[in-house]
Amino acid sequence: MSSRILITGASSGIGQATAQRLRDRGHRVVGLDLRPAGDDTIACDVSDQASVDAAVAGAVERLGGLDVLVNCAGLGLSQGAGDPPGPDAEKVLAVNLLGPWRVTAAALAPLREARGRVVNVASGLAHLSVPFATAYCMSKRGLVGYSDTLRYEHGDALQVTTFYPGYVKTPIHQDSIDKGFGLEGLVPEEPLAAVAERLAEAAVGPYRRDVASTRAGTVNYAVLRRVPRRLVDAAVNAQLRRTVRKNPPQGGSPAVDRFVAATRGRR
Numbered sequence: 001m002s003s004r005i006l007i008t009g010a011s012s013g014i015g016q017a018t019a020q021r022l023r024d025r026g027h028r029v030v031g032l033d034l035r036p037a038g039d040d041t042i043a044c045d046v047s048d049q050a051s052v053d054a055a056v057a058g059a060v061e062r063l064g065g066l067d068v069l070v071n072c073a074g075l076g077l078s079q080g081a082g083d084p085p086g087p088d089a090e091k092v093l094a095v096n097l098l099g100p101w102r103v104t105a106a107a108l109a110p111l112r113e114a115r116g117r118v119v120n121v122a123s124g125l126a127h128l129s130v131p132f133a134t135a136y137c138m139s140k141r142g143l144v145g146y147s148d149t150l151r152y153e154h155g156d157a158l159q160v161t162t163f164y165p166g167y168v169k170t171p172i173h174q175d176s177i178d179k180g181f182g183l184e185g186l187v188p189e190e191p192l193a194a195v196a197e198r199l200a201e202a203a204v205g206p207y208r209r210d211v212a213s214t215r216a217g218t219v220n221y222a223v224l225r226r227v228p229r230r231l232v233d234a235a236v237n238a239q240l241r242r243t244v245r246k247n248p249p250q251g252g253s254p255a256v257d258r259f260v261a262a263t264r265g266r267r
Contacts, residue, residue: 009073
């Protein structure tokens with residue numbers, strides 16, 4: 001059976017790949033993106049409620065209703081946790097955390113009418129933080145909380161799934177790489193095609209509350225939810241030391257340089 005699907009962040013990365021897989025399966029998909037690509041994507045700034053309201057209304061009109069919303073739009077800009085939060089941090093929170101809230105609120109009436117599904121794309125970093133991804137980690141942990149609250153308030157008419165992809169090599173990581181501390185080599189890479197296929201299944205397959213993008217992720221996140229945080233911290237610090245000593249970041253900010261020097265000196 002064909003579903004009517006709205007997906008944000010549909011012009012690149014995971015969103016674009018997932019939208020294509022859903023279309024290939026015969027579903028009707030309209031995308032929202034700040035930089036729309038193709039006739040099936042509507043221009044939308046998810047950090048602006050007026051833009052969201054207009055774009056969602058246009059998408060619902062095109063689709064003739066709405067069965068599934070996939071909140072996939074995301075932004076990854078690097079900040080140090082000891083620096084004051086600036087415009088980059090505010091932008092990440094506006095897109096990654098408040099964006100899904102805005103879009104879901106705008107789409108709530110047709111979703112409830114269809115007894116539909118919302119899929120919020122969080123991250124493995126909702127379970128495990130890393131340095132210099134301060135706003136990103138905060139936004140993805142917060143998005144899990146939003147999913148839970150939405151489920152409590154509207155679970156009578158909606159299914160709410162939280163999706164947890166790992167590290168996928170897409171443009172979202174470029175800012176962190178440019179600033180000297182990317183995730184490559186720190187966490188395992190997941191193929192874009194496999195993640196998109198898994199997200200498509202989360203959107204239209206049998207309902208599941210929480211979905212990781214790989215089997216390994218399913219196991220690892222289950223363990224992380226149960227292991228004492230001090231043990232998680234110890235494991236992360238050990239991995240950071242190995243990564244920094246093997247392939248120290250180059251050309252970073254003073255904060256990154258200080259962190260690298262301190263990490264290399266730890267035992």
